[in-house]
Amino acid sequence: MLQNELKELGITGALATHLGVDAQLTREEVYRVVYGSRIASRVLRPLAEFECPDDETLYENARELNWAAIVRPGQTFKVSATVADSNMTHSQFAALRLKDAIVDVIRDERGERPDVDKDDPDVRLNLFIHRDKAVISLYYSSGVMHKRGYRGAAVEAPLKENLAAAMLRLAKWDPFEKGEPLRDFFCGSGTLLLEAAMLATHTPGGWFRARQGFEALPDYDAETWQRVKAEFDAKIIPLKPGLIGGADIDAQAVISARANFKRTPWAASVSVGLADFRKLDGDYTGSVIVTNPPYGVRVGADGETPDAKSVAAIHKLYEDFGYFLKMRCPGARVCMLFPDPKFEKDIWFKPVRGMFLDNGAISVRANVYQVLAAKPKSE
Numbered sequence: 350m351l352q353n354e355l356k357e358l359g360i361t362g363a364l365a366t367h368l369g370v371d372a373q374l375t376r377e378e379v380y381r382v383v384y385g386s387r388i389a390s391r392v393l394r395p396l397a398e399f400e401c402p403d404d405e406t407l408y409e410n411a412r413e414l415n416w417a418a419i420v421r422p423g424q425t426f427k428v429s430a431t432v433a434d435s436n437m438t439h440s441q442f443a444a445l446r447l448k449d450a451i452v453d454v455i456r457d458e459r460g461e462r463p464d465v466d467k468d469d470p471d472v473r474l475n476l477f478i479h480r481d482k483a484v485i486s487l488y489y490s491s492g493v494m495h496k497r498g499y500r501g502a503a504v505e506a507p508l509k510e511n512l513a514a515a516m517l518r519l520a521k522w523d524p525f526e527k528g529e530p531l532r533d534f535f536c537g538s539g540t541l542l543l544e545a546a547m548l549a550t551h552t553p554g555g556w557f558r559a560r561q562g563f564e565a566l567p568d569y570d571a572e573t574w575q576r577v578k579a580e581f582d583a584k585i586i587p588l589k590p591g592l593i594g595g596a597d598i599d600a601q602a603v604i605s606a607r608a609n610f611k612r613t614p615w616a617a618s619v620s621v622g623l624a625d626f627r628k629l630d631g632d633y634t635g636s637v638i639v640t641n642p643p644y645g646v647r648v649g650a651d652g653e654t655p656d657a658k659s660v661a662a663i664h665k666l667y668e669d670f671g672y673f674l675k676m677r678c679p680g681a682r683v684c685m686l687f688p689d690p691k692f693e694k695d696i697w698f699k700p701v702r703g704m705f706l707d708n709g710a711i712s713v714r715a716n717v718y719q720v721l722a723a724k725p726k727s728e
């Protein structure tokens with residue numbers, strides 16, 4: 350999916366791997382991806398790759414890099430690390446050793462230590478150790494790209510923004526030529542509706558961000574960035590009122606979704622209602638419904654696995670939703686997230702396509718269904 354999105358952003362020759370997409374990019378192309386992508390999580394440039402059986406090897410190899418040219422005077426930095434199937438087992442310790450190497454190299458060169466900033470660093474480094482092979486990379490995005498900048502206080506179980514964007518692609522929603530209405534009846538904080546608004550208005554994924562990660566890097570080219578930004582921004586169009594709408598049974602969720610929309614240009618064009626979907630009596634014929642009903646996994650008290658009673662309640666909710674789709678949404682196309690395959694059979698329809706996606710620590714299934722159109726009444 351990301352490979353296809355990159356093609357649309359003008360990137361050719363990108364190769365999908367099991368961890369992401371590899372591509373050789375010019376600086377301008379990097380700016381296009383960081384600003385334009387709604388699917389990518391992060392854009393990383395590998396700086397060094399080496400065998401890494403222990404922390405001493407990590408430290409020594411990391412010391413070879415010219416850190417003083419990457420973290421410049423007055424700049425702060427942060428290291429994040431992931432370790433898997435390796436001799437080194439603690440990612441925090443691995444991150445600490447890389448941080449030590451960076452600090453030591455810079456102190457030796459400049460006589461002063463650079464500061465670490467855990468919340469809003471200028472320069473971010475990523476260390477990935479898999480099967481004792483280390484890759485040190487530099488972030489060109491400002492950390493994880495799903496943090497768009499429109500979200501206020503989080504509600505329970507919000508969907509990751511890039512996952513919401515992926516669901517909209519999976520649904521093949523067409524807001525342009527066909528002008529298909531989009532609905533989310535379990536909208537929570539409105540992530541799917543907000544991502545839908547971005548898609549329907551050609552708003553780049555990085556549009557809300559105050560600054561992009563690459564702006565603090567030594568190879569930053571302000572002129573190229575301004576050109577890329579102007580080219581993307583010129584394509585933004587207004588949101589058609591009524592095209593996108595949603596509801597939720599929880600008042601707090603509705604308040605949060607509306608507050609999120611207030612941070613965007615689309616608050617007046619999108620309606621978010623307070624309702625139990627079972628009581629909705631509108632006609633949603635031919636809509637595209639993209640939604641993630643309650644998980645069960647996260648709705649249990651304090652994030653615990655729910656008890657059998659609430660599992661039964663979720664089965665019932667999926668069943669009721671299937672009935673609602675059949676009665677109220679003839680001809681609709683539905684993209685739904687399932688936390689657990691056991692709920693899939695509660696929906697009355699057979700999926701036309703689907704894929705597994707990671708939502709934080711939970712692996713979830715997104716399925717697309719086609720609801721049958723209502724039969725014309727015989728004369």
Ligand SMILES: C[S@@+](CC[C@H](N)C(=O)[O-])C[C@H]1O[C@@H](n2cnc3c(N)ncnc32)[C@H](O)[C@@H]1O
Pocket residue numbers: 504505506507508509534535536537538539540541596597598599602624625626627641642643644
């Ligand atoms: C997993 S959350 C959705 C999260 C949302 N996609 C987001 O990004 O914030 C599921 C939502 O379904 C809502 N919900 C549960 N039962 C409902 C019902 N019968 N009708 C409408 N909404 C319901 C919950 O209040 C919750 O906000």
